């Protein structure tokens with residue numbers, strides 16, 4: 001007979017969001033269980049993030065609930081190691097005990113309760129389900145004509161640690177979100193010749209580019225000023241500081257500032273940590289969308305008809321939610 005574990009809330013994912021949710025519920029004496037597919041907390045940070053990753057938000061905006069503020073000695077923009085150590089101290093402080101190696105294969109609601117099944121054959125039943133995982137679950141690589149015959153290395157950003165192996169090589173970075181932009185810079189710092197794909201000025205492909213300082217200032221102002229005013233201030237600063245970006249095919253959404261754009265579309269602005277200067281100096285080249293890979297070669301054809309050879313293509317094209325494959329919504 002199947003054993004059913006009963007609790008009030010099942011939380012899927014032992015990243016910062018799942019752990020914080022668990023602590024808040026436990027403070028209210030609400031029974032909860034965290035199911036985590038890997039055998040660590042914060043697996044994205046520990047296993048699928050590049051070496052130079054730092055948080056984009058200043059440390060005062062990266063506190064977990066009920067934890068004391070970050071130490072004065074903690075840098076304003078924490079490295080991934082600082083952040084994961086902080087999360088680990090949170091886990092021991094609040095004695096959170098996620099169930100590790102529990103890959104959820106199905107979560108469905110029926111007869112007033114959630115039924116959650118794991119790959120190990122366990123079943124959990126709960127009144128409430130918190131999905132705190134999945135958003136960056138499945139690396140997304142677009143289909144490109146001829147890619148299967150590409151003669152060089154291909155890699156998704158989740159597998160990129162640093163640019164050592166690309167020294168002296170021509171690398172094409174596909175995708176100009178936060179990962180692609182920072183990996184472009186990292187490749188340059190490691191002596192690779194990086195090019196980055198920016199697909200075009202169409203409305204759906206426009207994005208904001210801001211500095212960490214602008215975001216920091218915006219976050220401080222949000223405490224006192226309405227978002228639309230913060231947005232117009234930050235957007236004016238950014239459009240002045242980055243006034244030359246349209247020349248590289250990078251266009252910002254005209255109607256919404258970076259904070260409103262994030263809250264309405266979920267799209268984070270690109271936080272420029274030095275990439276734009278490399279674009280300006282020509283060390284990073286901006287190229288148009290990929291059309292195809294010429295059969296059995298290292299040669300890529302772009303939307304403008306030009307072709308170039310690359311040793312490697314790095315897909316920083318984001319993720320799809322893994323929840324699509326296990327969350328059943330009626």
Ligand SMILES: NC(=O)C1=CN([C@@H]2O[C@H](COP(=O)(O)OP(=O)(O)OC[C@H]3O[C@@H](n4cnc5c(N)ncnc54)[C@H](OP(=O)(O)O)[C@@H]3O)[C@@H](O)[C@H]2O)C=CC1
Nearest residue numbers: 054055056142174175176177178179180205268316317318
């Ligand atoms: N320090 C930090 O805190 C960091 C945070 N992050 C965050 O992690 C999350 C994931 O970021 P990231 O990995 O950059 O993924 P994103 O989904 O944010 O970006 C993927 C990029 O790839 C582009 N893209 C998709 N398909 C194609 C294609 N066929 N050709 C060309 N371009 C394509 C997308 O364009 P389009 O939008 O037009 O589809 C988009 O610009 C984000 O929330 C990001 O902000 C990432 C890095 C560092």
Ligand SMILES: O=C(O)C(=O)Cc1c[nH]c2ccccc12
Nearest residue numbers: 056057215258259262268269271
């Ligand atoms: O979530 C991200 O990927 C970030 O870069 C941090 C971030 C959270 N909220 C924001 C609002 C405006 C700019 C950056 C962020």
